[in-house]
Each structure stands twice: as structure tokens, then as C-alpha cells.
Amino acid sequence: MxxxxxxxxxxxxxxxxxxxxxxxxxxxxxxxxxxxxxxxxxxxxxxxxxxxxxxxxxxxxxxxxxxxxxxxxxxxxxxxxxxxxxxxxxxxxxxxxxxxxxxxxxxxxxxxxxFPELPQINEQLKISVNQNILKNMIKGTSFAIAQEETRPILQGILFEVQNKTLNLVALDGYRLAIKSEFLDNDMDIDVVIPGKTLIEVSKILEDIDEIVDITFTNNHILFNLEKTKIISRLLEGKFINYNSLLPQEHKLFVNVNRQELQNAIERASLMAKDGNTNLIRLDIQQDNLIITSNSQLGKVREEISIKLQGEGIQIAFNSKYLLDVLKNMEQNEVVMKMTSGISPCVIEEENNENAKYLVLPVRLMR
Missing domain, CATH: 3.10.150.10 (DNA Polymerase III, subunit A, domain 2)
Known part of the structure; x- marks a missing residue:
């Protein structure tokens, strides 16, 4: 040679x-x-x-x-x-x-x-997605993959095609991330891809309109770019029915500027680093959202303007989970949908139904 x-x-x-x-x-x-x-x-x-x-x-x-x-x-x-x-x-x-x-x-x-041979995959049955769209979808969900190995299926991302929609879903028991895109394809697909594989795929994908072809077998998935092929084993088992986790009704809606909320939570979380809970409290009032955190390090109070529909409540979160969501959203205005201080919070962009996030609150001791 x-x-x-x-x-x-x-x-x-x-x-x-x-x-x-x-x-x-x-x-x-x-x-x-x-x-x-x-x-x-x-x-x-x-x-x-x-x-x-x-x-x-x-x-x-x-x-x-x-x-x-x-x-x-x-x-x-x-x-x-x-x-x-x-x-x-x-x-x-x-x-x-x-x-x-x-x-x-x-x-x-x-x-x-x-050297082991690559698995053989029939590339006739395929779906095609723009590289920049898939890259964005992976970025918007991969942070919610479970880190613990106790439930291996949750270390993967659900790759689902149904009703001409591609859904990527990740959850770890504390939060849920869903990104969806229209796909002009009638195939029905329901597979779970190891999260670490998709993170590496996203590093290879470029922010361009070029197509990536995706092909499946029972055990493997193939991403075919122009000069590069990535083949991954699929995770065995059934993913959690994520739709059943999403509340169907909400009693209050908070419209807030994403960057203002993110900045306030980042400052508040400086005092929440005592222990692993990163606990912050949200006091939702008619025109204001008051964020506080108390720990052995000290205390902090932040206040930002909001638009509220419904009755105000007090609710607490792990600040890291909220920040992970806000950092991966793109639009300026977001809507937080809640029912009570102990029920899940759903966060969406104001005029975008293609991204949906759920974060569980931390129960406060009365």
C-alpha cells in the first residue's frame, strides 16, 4: 500500500x-x-x-x-x-x-x-432529514438523557416517526424533552438510539441544508452523509409512553422573556449550590415572578416581570433542570404551564409547537 x-x-x-x-x-x-x-x-x-x-x-x-x-x-x-x-x-x-x-x-x-466487518444494512428503506434540522433536534433533547445506568433504555433517545412527524424524545425521570419536525414520509418507526451515539452524530452533522439519509434494521441504525456513514446498535426494550406523562390541562400560564428568566435563575442558583438539589423557589404573582434561594452560603432574591393567566402559586425546582431547558430554547418568549406547586411544569416557546419540555418540581417541606 x-x-x-x-x-x-x-x-x-x-x-x-x-x-x-x-x-x-x-x-x-x-x-x-x-x-x-x-x-x-x-x-x-x-x-x-x-x-x-x-x-x-x-x-x-x-x-x-x-x-x-x-x-x-x-x-x-x-x-x-x-x-x-x-x-x-x-x-x-x-x-x-x-x-x-x-x-x-x-x-x-x-x-x-x-478488523470486524460493518453490519450490512439495506439502504432502500430510508428517511431523509436536513442535517441542520437533525443537529438542532439532537441538541434540544440530548441534555435530558438519563446519566444513571439503572434504566438503560433512558440512556437513549426515542427516534419516532408517525403521522408524517419525526419526534426525538429524551427523559431521565426528572425532566422530559421533545422535539418534533414535519417529515414527508409515511413510514412508522419507533427505535431507541444510545444517547452518546446521537451526541457524536450531532458533532459530525453540519449546520447546512444538505440531506442525511437514515436507514434502520431491527438492531442497527445508519446515518448516511455524503462521504461519511455512522452505524449504531439500537437499545433493546420499549421506551416509556411519554405522552402519558404530559398533563392534558393546566390552570395557570406564565408568559416570560426567556433570557431574563435564564439570567435571573443563573444568579439565584449561585446561592443554591449548597448540596446537590440546586433548589430555587418561584413565587408566581400577578405581574411578577420572584425567585429566591436560601442556603448556608447566603440568600438571594430576584424579581422579573411576567404575564400571568390564572391564580399565582409557589413552586420549587432544581435550577439546573430549568436552565438546561432554557439554554436549549431559541425564541425570546416562553410559556410555563402549571396546575399546582407539586404538579409538573410544561415549558414551550410562545409560537412554536415543535419543542416541548417538562420539568418536575421539588416538593417543599411545609
Missing amino acids: IFTCEKQKILEGISIVQKAITGKSTMPILEGIYIKAKGSTLTLIASDMDVSIQTLVDATVIEEGSIVIDAKIFGEIIRKLPNSSIKIEIIENQLLKITCEKSVFDVVYMNSNE
């Missing part, structure tokens, strides 16, 4: 596929990047058996072949080489020679035959 390639191109390919390497595998071959040189293209693949990423890189191939090389050392070598053309060739004794200007490395490589 002999090829030359521009540093920036191969470095970009390495950084894409490296996202599949967790460093937790017991198989040394999975610490490496599979490189195949054929025609005028390099195929780079990395996998941890749960997630596999393949990307294509333009190169000048002098002699075709394939190898596996340790991802960490290969990535660091390429990163530190001059911004110039790099020549890579197999020499004797399982060594790979990397030459760039006056730098020469001889690096041990592994046998490519030992």
Missing part, C-alpha cells in the same frame, strides 16, 4: 472516525483505524462494536492495500506534521512509513483482516 494525501484531508477523516473509539474495548484491533487505499480514495473506519464510523478521503493511490493503525498515535503524528502532502507506505516488518517534508516516522501497524 502506497498513497499520498494532503494533511488537512486525512486529519479531517481521522477526527471523524475517532469519535467511534471509546478506549474501553478489550480487543486491541478496535483501538485502531482501518485504512483501505483503492482507486483515488481512502476508506477510514473505526468501531467499538456498538458504533462504527466510516468516512472517505480523497488521495493519490499508487499501490492499493489496507492496514489498521493505532488511532491515538496515528492521529497525533498527522496532527503535528507540517501542513503539506503526506506519503504513507508499507515497508518490511509490519511497519508503516509516514513521510512529510523532512519528517519520517516508522510505525507498527496491525493486520486489516482482523
Whole structure:
């Protein structure tokens, strides 16, 4: 195998596929990047058996072949080489020679035959979504994935297509995040994708109108971008019926400026850091929302203007959960919908039904 390639191109390919390497595998071959040189293209693949990423890189191939090389050392070598053309060739004794200007490395490589093959996925049955839309949907839900491993299904994001709508849903027992988009497709899909996979997918997706094709099997999902494919195992099990968690009626509606509310909660939470509850109290009155927090560190009082429909109440929250929601909303005006001081709070953007968030309150000791 002999090829030359521009540093920036191969470095970009390495950084894409490296996202599949967790460093937790017991198989040394999975610490490496599979490189195949054929025609005028390099195929780079990395996998941890749960997630596999393949990307294509333009190169000048002098002699075709394939190898596996340790991802960490290969990535660091390429990163530190001059911004110039790099020549890579197999020499004797399982060594790979990397030459760039006056730098020469001889690096041990592994046998490519030992690298696991990618799962076969039929790409005829697919849905297509704009990259920027999917990226935004993942960002708007992934913060609500469960961190504890007690309920593995909640460490995933529900990927649901029904009635020409794509829904992404995440919940962790304290909050629920739903993002929806119209999808001109009649397929019915209901799968759960590992949250960590979707977070890595969102890093590869770009803020552009280009399409990403998505294909499913019973066990895997494939995201197909122009030059990059990401294949992930699906989580086994049934996701929680999230619709049953959403209150059907509310007794009060608070219209408030999102940035003002976020800033006030951020300041109030400075005094709420005592312990892990991050407790803040909201006293909802006719024209004002008063936010307070008391702890051993001291106390704070914030007041912001609101529009209230219904009777005022007092309610308490973990400030982190409210901030996670507000930071992931886009519009200036938000609506908080509640019924009592102990029932869930639903937060939506004023004129947007495509994003819905639910946060459970903290019960206050009377």
C-alpha cells in the first residue's frame, strides 16, 4: 500500500472516525483505524462494536492495500506534521512509513483482516432529514438523557416517526424533552438510539441544508452523509409512553422573556449550590415572578416581570433542570404551564409547537 494525501484531508477523516473509539474495548484491533487505499480514495473506519464510523478521503493511490493503525498515535503524528502532502507506505516488518517534508516516522501497524466487518444494512428503506434540522433536534433533547445506568433504555433517545412527524424524545425521570419536525414520509418507526451515539452524530452533522439519509434494521441504525456513514446498535426494550406523562390541562400560564428568566435563575442558583438539589423557589404573582434561594452560603432574591393567566402559586425546582431547558430554547418568549406547586411544569416557546419540555418540581417541606 502506497498513497499520498494532503494533511488537512486525512486529519479531517481521522477526527471523524475517532469519535467511534471509546478506549474501553478489550480487543486491541478496535483501538485502531482501518485504512483501505483503492482507486483515488481512502476508506477510514473505526468501531467499538456498538458504533462504527466510516468516512472517505480523497488521495493519490499508487499501490492499493489496507492496514489498521493505532488511532491515538496515528492521529497525533498527522496532527503535528507540517501542513503539506503526506506519503504513507508499507515497508518490511509490519511497519508503516509516514513521510512529510523532512519528517519520517516508522510505525507498527496491525493486520486489516482482523478488523470486524460493518453490519450490512439495506439502504432502500430510508428517511431523509436536513442535517441542520437533525443537529438542532439532537441538541434540544440530548441534555435530558438519563446519566444513571439503572434504566438503560433512558440512556437513549426515542427516534419516532408517525403521522408524517419525526419526534426525538429524551427523559431521565426528572425532566422530559421533545422535539418534533414535519417529515414527508409515511413510514412508522419507533427505535431507541444510545444517547452518546446521537451526541457524536450531532458533532459530525453540519449546520447546512444538505440531506442525511437514515436507514434502520431491527438492531442497527445508519446515518448516511455524503462521504461519511455512522452505524449504531439500537437499545433493546420499549421506551416509556411519554405522552402519558404530559398533563392534558393546566390552570395557570406564565408568559416570560426567556433570557431574563435564564439570567435571573443563573444568579439565584449561585446561592443554591449548597448540596446537590440546586433548589430555587418561584413565587408566581400577578405581574411578577420572584425567585429566591436560601442556603448556608447566603440568600438571594430576584424579581422579573411576567404575564400571568390564572391564580399565582409557589413552586420549587432544581435550577439546573430549568436552565438546561432554557439554554436549549431559541425564541425570546416562553410559556410555563402549571396546575399546582407539586404538579409538573410544561415549558414551550410562545409560537412554536415543535419543542416541548417538562420539568418536575421539588416538593417543599411545609
